[in-house]
Amino acid sequence: MKHEAVEAFRGRYRAAIHPLYRGWLHGGLVLITGLSVIMLAYSALQNVSLTEWCVIPVSLLFANAGEYIAHRWLGHHKSRILPLFYQRHSGDHHSFFDEKLFYFANERDLRVVFFPLYLIYLFIFLLVLPVGFVLHSAGFDNAAYLFAIGAIGGYLLYEILHFSYHIPGNNPFRFILGWAWLRDLHRLHHTHAQMRHANFNITLPLMDVLLGTYKRH
Ligand SMILES: [Zn+2]
Numbered sequence: 001m002k003h004e005a006v007e008a009f010r011g012r013y014r015a016a017i018h019p020l021y022r023g024w025l026h027g028g029l030v031l032i033t034g035l036s037v038i039m040l041a042y043s044a045l046q047n048v049s050l051t052e053w054c055v056i057p058v059s060l061l062f063a064n065a066g067e068y069i070a071h072r073w074l075g076h077h078k079s080r081i082l083p084l085f086y087q088r089h090s091g092d093h094h095s096f097f098d099e100k101l102f103y104f105a106n107e108r109d110l111r112v113v114f115f116p117l118y119l120i121y122l123f124i125f126l127l128v129l130p131v132g133f134v135l136h137s138a139g140f141d142n143a144a145y146l147f148a149i150g151a152i153g154g155y156l157l158y159e160i161l162h163f164s165y166h167i168p169g170n171n172p173f174r175f176i177l178g179w180a181w182l183r184d185l186h187r188l189h190h191t192h193a194q195m196r197h198a199n200f201n202i203t204l205p206l207m208d209v210l211l212g213t214y215k216r217h
């Protein structure tokens with residue numbers, strides 16, 4: 001998309017945002033929801049063994065695969081399962097940000113950066129609770145709570161990192177080792193030529209490396 005087309009899309013998108021929308025509230029509610037689930041699950045843990053702690057990295061790996069699959073095949077391909085996801089991602093997010101106009105300009109622009117608030121509730125009720133319930137029923141109480149911590153942790157990591165890549169100017173995230181590399185991978189994903197082909201992971205590019213879609217330039 002040309003520079004003018006992105007600017008024109010931004011103008012139309014901004015004009016359609018509800019006047020009462022507040023980006024900090026949007027992000028804050030996602031964060032509070034996620035952290036509350038993590039704290040609840042953490043407080044329910046009892047005598048966790050070393051093997052049980054491994055549930056966290058395993059669920060983070062699942063989250064990594066989940067972000068890749070959802071982004072690549074639902075965000076960039078029109079599917080019958082979640083057409084709205086495609087519309088919001090390919091239609092809105094990629095029309096609002098390309099490799100040149102890569103940063104948001106004000107907090108109202110966060111409407112097009114974060115997932116809608118209800119998605120974290122769908123994630124909790126349709127994934128975290130059912131899996132947790134199965135583990136709990138099978139007698140693996142700690143594993144159920146640790147899975148909730150890992151899965152929600154992965155979700156928040158996605159939201160926070162993706163938000164950080166689109167922050168304009170110098171920001172504190174740049175002091176984190178490897179952050180600039182991850183941001184550049186995402187910026188490459190925002191080029192029109194690469195968005196259907198490269199860098200679908202937002203957190204660590206594990207699945208991208210595994211499936212051959214990792215690209216640096
Ligand atoms: Zn993005």
Ligand SMILES: [Zn+2]
Pocket residue numbers: 071075076089094189195
């Ligand atoms: Zn994308």
